[in-house]
Amino acid sequence: MKNKIFLYLFVFIALIVLYQFISANNFAKAVNSDIGDLKSEVAELKDSLQQSQLKILDIQYFSLDNNDDALAYYDHLNLKNPTRYIEDKLLETNEKKGSNPLVPYEGMEGDFKINKIKILNHKWIVADFSDGKYWGDLVIKYELKDDLGVDFTLMDHLLYARSN
Structure with a gap:
């Protein structure tokens, strides 16, 4: 057992x-x-x-922030962030009554205002504008002066056809 x-x-x-x-x-x-x-x-x-x-x-290749040669143009101005400064100056043009003076079109659904900005280098800007329904693009030439004034010149523009 x-x-x-x-x-x-x-x-x-x-x-x-x-x-x-x-x-x-x-x-x-x-x-x-x-x-x-x-x-x-x-x-x-x-x-x-x-x-x-x-x-x-x-x-980021086409960007003022990553272009040391273009940034060298602003060394003497003692700007901490030239890109932001130029963007602010361009956005100030939106504050005028009516459409932005750089946009060569009359707003159809409201006033055309610049929305998005891409500063390519020390001379050129690409910007987007819209009135809320219609939109387009701008190529802008700019010059940042020694007195920190900025002159903007419209080089070319495009208004997209609205598709439904």
Whole structure:
């Protein structure tokens, strides 16, 4: 009788050990699979991040802030942020009653005002204007003077056809 109890106990313990071994093996496989999935996701995220950084650098290529040669024109003026200063001066032209004087069109749904500004270098600006329904683009030449006055000259313009 004592031998049978030990035999049953040995078989029971062997089944528990076998169950633990299989369970641990399956767990290890699942963890390794998850780690492999995470590594591939991290690699994809790194590629995506690198592509985004390259796009940002490409977008910033034509920008006064990233053009040291153009910024050198303003060294003697002691402006901390020439880009912001010029943008502010251009936005001040919106404050006049009626459409912005740089926009060569009459507003159809309201007054045309400049919305978005991209300062390309020490001479040129690209700007977007709109009256809320119609919109267009401007190419503006500017000159920042020693007395910190800014002269704007419209070089070209485009009003988009409204499509319904």
